Amino acid sequence: MEFHLSPNGGVCSPRGFRAAGVTAGLKPSGQPDLAMLFSEAPAQVAGAFTSNLFAAAPVEWDRRVIRKERPVRGVVVNSGVANACTGARGAEDARAMAAYAAQRLGVETDEVLVSSTGVIGEFLPMETIRHGIDLAVEALSPEANQAAARAIMTTDTVEKRVSVTFSLGETPVTIGAMTKGAGMIAPQMTLCQSRPRQATMLAYFTTDAALEREALQQALDQALGRSFNRIVVDGDTSTNDTMLVLANGMAGNPVIRPDTPEVKIFAEALEACAVFLAKAMVMDGEGVTKFVELQVSGTLDDLGARQIAESIARSPLCKTAWYGADPNWGRILCAAGYSHVPFKPTQVDLDFDGLPVVRSGLAAPGSSPERLAEVLRKRSFQVSLSVGSGPGRFVLWTCDLSHDYVKINADYHT
Amino acid sequence: MEFHLSPNGGVCSPRGFRAAGVTAGLKPSGQPDLAMLFSEAPAQVAGAFTSNLFAAAPVEWDRRVIRKERPVRGVVVNSGVANACTGARGAEDARAMAAYAAQRLGVETDEVLVSSTGVIGEFLPMETIRHGIDLAVEALSPEANQAAARAIMTTDTVEKRVSVTFSLGETPVTIGAMTKGAGMIAPQMTLCQSRPRQATMLAYFTTDAALEREALQQALDQALGRSFNRIVVDGDTSTNDTMLVLANGMAGNPVIRPDTPEVKIFAEALEACAVFLAKAMVMDGEGVTKFVELQVSGTLDDLGARQIAESIARSPLCKTAWYGADPNWGRILCAAGYSHVPFKPTQVDLDFDGLPVVRSGLAAPGSSPERLAEVLRKRSFQVSLSVGSGPGRFVLWTCDLSHDYVKINADYHT
Numbered sequence: 136m137e138f139h140l141s142p143n144g145g146v147c148s149p150r151g152f153r154a155a156g157v158t159a160g161l162k163p164s165g166q167p168d169l170a171m172l173f174s175e176a177p178a179q180v181a182g183a184f185t186s187n188l189f190a191a192a193p194v195e196w197d198r199r200v201i202r203k204e205r206p207v208r209g210v211v212v213n214s215g216v217a218n219a220c221t222g223a224r225g226a227e228d229a230r231a232m233a234a235y236a237a238q239r240l241g242v243e244t245d246e247v248l249v250s251s252t253g254v255i256g257e258f259l260p261m262e263t264i265r266h267g268i269d270l271a272v273e274a275l276s277p278e279a280n281q282a283a284a285r286a287i288m289t290t291d292t293v294e295k296r297v298s299v300t301f302s303l304g305e306t307p308v309t310i311g312a313m314t315k316g317a318g319m320i321a322p323q324m325t326l327c328q329s330r331p332r333q334a335t336m337l338a339y340f341t342t343d344a345a346l347e348r349e350a351l352q353q354a355l356d357q358a359l360g361r362s363f364n365r366i367v368v369d370g371d372t373s374t375n376d377t378m379l380v381l382a383n384g385m386a387g388n389p390v391i392r393p394d395t396p397e398v399k400i401f402a403e404a405l406e407a408c409a410v411f412l413a414k415a416m417v418m419d420g421e422g423v424t425k426f427v428e429l430q431v432s433g434t435l436d437d438l439g440a441r442q443i444a445e446s447i448a449r450s451p452l453c454k455t456a457w458y459g460a461d462p463n464w465g466r467i468l469c470a471a472g473y474s475h476v477p478f479k480p481t482q483v484d485l486d487f488d489g490l491p492v493v494r495s496g497l498a499a500p501g502s503s504p505e506r507l508a509e510v511l512r513k514r515s516f517q518v519s520l521s522v523g524s525g526p527g528r529f530v531l532w533t534c535d536l537s538h539d540y541v542k543i544n545a546d547y548h549t
Numbered sequence: 550m551e552f553h554l555s556p557n558g559g560v561c562s563p564r565g566f567r568a569a570g571v572t573a574g575l576k577p578s579g580q581p582d583l584a585m586l587f588s589e590a591p592a593q594v595a596g597a598f599t600s601n602l603f604a605a606a607p608v609e610w611d612r613r614v615i616r617k618e619r620p621v622r623g624v625v626v627n628s629g630v631a632n633a634c635t636g637a638r639g640a641e642d643a644r645a646m647a648a649y650a651a652q653r654l655g656v657e658t659d660e661v662l663v664s665s666t667g668v669i670g671e672f673l674p675m676e677t678i679r680h681g682i683d684l685a686v687e688a689l690s691p692e693a694n695q696a697a698a699r700a701i702m703t704t705d706t707v708e709k710r711v712s713v714t715f716s717l718g719e720t721p722v723t724i725g726a727m728t729k730g731a732g733m734i735a736p737q738m739t740l741c742q743s744r745p746r747q748a749t750m751l752a753y754f755t756t757d758a759a760l761e762r763e764a765l766q767q768a769l770d771q772a773l774g775r776s777f778n779r780i781v782v783d784g785d786t787s788t789n790d791t792m793l794v795l796a797n798g799m800a801g802n803p804v805i806r807p808d809t810p811e812v813k814i815f816a817e818a819l820e821a822c823a824v825f826l827a828k829a830m831v832m833d834g835e836g837v838t839k840f841v842e843l844q845v846s847g848t849l850d851d852l853g854a855r856q857i858a859e860s861i862a863r864s865p866l867c868k869t870a871w872y873g874a875d876p877n878w879g880r881i882l883c884a885a886g887y888s889h890v891p892f893k894p895t896q897v898d899l900d901f902d903g904l905p906v907v908r909s910g911l912a913a914p915g916s917s918p919e920r921l922a923e924v925l926r927k928r929s930f931q932v933s934l935s936v937g938s939g940p941g942r943f944v945l946w947t948c949d950l951s952h953d954y955v956k957i958n959a960d961y962h963t
Contacts, residue, residue: 187886188894189886189894220912255878369865370863371864374883452732455958463668466669466785468669468670469603469785471602473602544869545951
């Protein structure tokens with residue numbers, strides 16, 4: 136199904152959602168640092184979170200809220216401080232952040248979700264947070280797609296948002312979203328009930344479609360697995376990763392039940408938005424100059440293909456070669472070769488944007504480093520690795536490792 | 550037991566070994582690029598090799614030679630071209646390299662081991678190799694400790710060699726060694742009979758001690774596990790990793806049998822040399838400015854501690870923070886938290902050179918970023934992470950990720 140995404144849309148695009156992005160004063164830079172999202176009607180919610188053992192206090196709060204299986208009304212997000220590794224005080228701060236926002240919004244504390252992103256191990260300056268919440272409540276507006284998306288940024292250079300409108304039967308419905316990423320990006324989030332795996336990124340989706348909670352989770356699970364869970368920037372994974380979807384039903388469509396054609400359509404639309412944002416996140420990754428689509432196939436199963444793709448995507452030697460447009464394809468075979476996935480080297484083929492580079496484990500006949508270097512100089516290219524005749528396949532979106540990545544992260548504090 | 554290592558020694562220090570390092574013409578730079586090692590007497594040999602599925606042709610040749618369980622006489626090593634991912638022609642080139650050296654040395658082809666290091670996917674220029682072998686045979690000398698160690702270097706900035714002399718009963722015996730490393734360093738080599746794991750590094754040990762082949766393997770296995778198999782530079786692992794130990798028995802000691810007090814003493818001496826060289830390899834890693842000893846403890850078993858240590862040692866965010874002396878300790882907890890090793894965040898303690906940084910998963914009382922930054926500005930420091938009360942522990946030696954690492958690897962060809 137074709138969806139027409141609007142990069143100018145955002146979390147306020149669906150009916151009944153208002154948002155705000157303000158400067159509370161958490162960032163030394165004075166950039167916007169607190170975002171708020173509010174739904175006029177109670178919204179069903181589904182969420183996925185980091186699997187890091189050091190899951191941040193706001194993540195734990197959101198898990199508790201979502202496990203209540205009750206509708207929610209709002210979300211408050213701060214950047215600058217992650218409220219991770221902060222123990223009981225951090226947990227109390229997350230709860231207080233939700234409670235204060237709830238009071239100012241006239242809703243219940245457990246109807247408000249919270250997120251934080253920034254430095255690990257520091258406590259939230261609660262006075263500043265409360266001040267930001269005051270400002271945000273005043274600023275709430277249906278026109279805040281951009282302001283909210285900017286307020287959740289950390290090392291991002293551009294805000295990332297999108298919306299899509301499509302029909303469910305007779306009813307037009309809209310999905311809006313915003314996300315931030317840049318560093319600590321290797322998401323493998325799972326539904327908060329499931330056994331967690333990992334991802335630092337924040338992603339918020341809103342929709343005016345009406346869905347049963349379980350249907351919303353089905354859609355989130357599909358969209359997540361085909362978007363944020365297949366990107367790797369630096370291979371590092373955070374304590375705060377959060378993906379939330381709020382559905383307030385104000386479109387008035389017949390409520391979508393699980394395992395129906397309608398949930399399938401909704402899930403595809405959600406996936407389209409999530410893929411758009413996931414790719415944008417890689418493009419805007421810390422110091423990124425090259426976007427690389429890794430296509431691995433021929434393994435016994437998809438998990439094996441994924442393991443090989445992640446081995447390549449995490450390889451400093453592959454990533455620096457891409458950065459330097461160095462036609463050093465041996466590094467890719469090398470990274471596949473130590474991925475602990477079994478395959479026959481003599482059955483390996485490698486292509487860059489359709490240019491044959493390796494055939495049966497050897498330099499492809501007539502391949503030239505010059506032509507490969509031409510591909511590598513592009514802003515974006517595909518690397519296709521086939522390791523056999525098995526049915527396993529996986530596509531992963533990743534990037535290069537540049538001087539700027541080192542620069543950004545060798546002194547994150549300043 | 551105390552061993553007095555000599556950094557001026559090398560592979561020629563034991564009786565009956567001669568070596569050479571010459572410029573065959575493989576490197577555009579004109580630096581020495583071919584080394585030869587020769588034993589006047591037949592030498593027992595033990596070896597460990599990369600586990601990469603794309604094991605290079607010389608690795609496969611050496612495995613075949615060692616599996617014959619017969620004494621050997623020499624080793625030829627070239628830098629500049631790795632002879633990896635070169636198929637049948639690469640295999641024939643490796644054999645021809647051994648055969649030509651054997652002929653010039655007046656020994657059998659299967660008495661000569663070969664190694665290659667450099668760019669993957671290119672064929673050996675055999676004319677140049679033969680020319681180098683001619684030069685090396687002429688240059689063989691008992692004074693070539695430095696020349697041989699220099700000829701195996703790639704991106705290394707200093708040659709790495711050592712020797713030690715100690716007593717076995719009444720008999721003084723000597724071990725000499727040389728190694729190269731710098732990039733693609735995350736060795737986890739295994740004996741060529743065992744199921745392989747991984748490592749790019751070359752390490753050659755010689756000794757005039759007399760050992761049965763199995764005793765020599767026991768010693769290699771112990772030394773390897775406590776040295777090269779516990780270092781990580783970039784976490785990338787090569788197709789050519791090789792560790793060889795040649796024992797020619799010319800010291801005249803009673804032949805050492807397996808599982809004896811003598812083999813234990815010999816293994817400790819071998820280990821002392823290997824640890825010295827492994828640390829030197831990390832110090833001289835590509836772009837390295839900081840040497841970091843990671844001590845992880847409190848896991849259920851040593852493997853869990855190792856997995857956490859490797860997760861930290863491979864984390865670009867931890868490594869860039871060390872480079873920038875950024876007191877961002879949260880990144881270390883984060884990397885431990887996504888290592889898939891189970892532990893309780895509330896039981897985690899973290900120290901840098903004895904400075905308490907984290908206690909029970911929280912910033913240690915009175916800890917200051919300034920004092921932590923002081924430690925991080927040192928050329929070398931210890932990071933001690935305790936994640937519980939389990940008996941598991943592991944020590945790993947690693948380094949930072951600097952601008953120079955990116956510079957060196959973004960254009961390896963030039």
